[in-house]
Amino acid sequence: xxxxxxxxxxxxxxxxxxxxxxxxxxxxxxxxxxxxxxxxxxxxxxxxxxxxxxxxxxxxxxxxxxxxxxxxxxxxxxxxxxxxxxxxxxxxxxxxxxxxxxxxxxxxxxxxxxxxxxxxxxxxxxxxxxxxxxxxxxxxxxxxxxxxxxxxxxxxxxxxxxxxxxxxxxxxxxxx
Amino acid sequence: xxxxxxxxxxxxxxxxxxxxxxxxxxxxxxxxxxxxxxxxxxxxxxxxxxxxxxxxxxxxxxxxxxxxxxxxxxxxxxxxxxxxxxxxxxx
Numbered sequence: 001x002x003x004x005x006x007x008x009x010x011x012x013x014x015x016x017x018x019x020x021x022x023x024x025x026x027x028x029x030x031x032x033x034x035x036x037x038x039x040x041x042x043x044x045x046x047x048x049x050x051x052x053x054x055x056x057x058x059x060x061x062x063x064x065x066x067x068x069x070x071x072x073x074x075x076x077x078x079x080x081x082x083x084x085x086x087x088x089x090x091x092x093x094x095x096x097x098x099x100x101x102x103x104x105x106x107x108x109x110x111x112x113x114x115x116x117x118x119x120x121x122x123x124x125x126x127x128x129x130x131x132x133x134x135x136x137x138x139x140x141x142x143x144x145x146x147x148x149x150x151x152x153x154x155x156x157x158x159x160x161x162x163x164x165x166x167x168x169x170x171x172x173x174x175x176x
Numbered sequence: 177x178x179x180x181x182x183x184x185x186x187x188x189x190x191x192x193x194x195x196x197x198x199x200x201x202x203x204x205x206x207x208x209x210x211x212x213x214x215x216x217x218x219x220x221x222x223x224x225x226x227x228x229x230x231x232x233x234x235x236x237x238x239x240x241x242x243x244x245x246x247x248x249x250x251x252x253x254x255x256x257x258x259x260x261x262x263x264x265x266x267x
Contacts, residue, residue, distance in 0.1 A: 003194075038197050038200065039197050042195030042197070045194075045195050046195060056195035056196055057199075058193075059193060060219070090197070106254075106255030106256055108241075108254075109239040114230065114234070114240055
């Protein structure tokens with residue numbers, strides 16, 4: 001796959017950065033480097049046309065607030081690696097696939113279909129409902145949860161970048 | 177819709193995304209098999225056209241995911257399922 005406006009140096013640079021971030025966070029990339037670079041071309045293309053790295057294997061709406069769950073790494077990655085050995089795109093894989101002892105198989109779509117997808121506003125309401133303020137109101141700090149990897153921290157605000165998976169602040173929800 | 181010439185195996189339509197690795201692999205497989213098919217990159221369509229394409233995809237694949245390969249307007253193969261595609265469109 002080649003796209004206009006995506007140069008190969010950027011692809012290589014993004015590949016190195018992604019690999020390093022994956023390793024640092026305890027994740028593994030697909031061992032097929034060419035396949036990964038193809039996905040990175042898609043990510044960079046999406047960054048160019050939507051201004052965020054929407055999943056290359058899903059149709060983005062172009063509205064970031066509707067697509068936060070599919071900004072790579074997506075909210076579904078860890079569950080899919082756990083259940084299927086790979087994320088939806090097979091960009092991230094488990095140890096067995098990374099080491100070549102198991103092969104990647106198609107991963108069914110975990111994201112709710114269009115008709116069942118709430119907007120961010122509705123989701124924010126759900127988040128408030130889950131964070132039982134009445135029960136946990138006595139906590140000295142709110143607890144924030146990274147929707148990508150589940151990392152929890154207790155502080156006034158979520159961190160700017162998740163220290164585990166490098167997801168941005170906007171991917172955190174109030175947990176307690 | 178773009179058309180790819182090949183052996184007529186009925187009405188074969190591939191709904192794909194221009195950025196998706198598995199869509200690419202599915203397209204390559206169909207080419208390699210020499211099957212005649214139509215394909216469209218849904219992410220490159222605008223507004224209503226994209227909406228119409230999504231409605232068609234969802235009719236056969238309620239998850240609305242890609243690639244969705246629709247055969248004769250009745251059967252859909254979702255994802256890069258090489259074996260299944262070969263069986264459905266083989267000799």
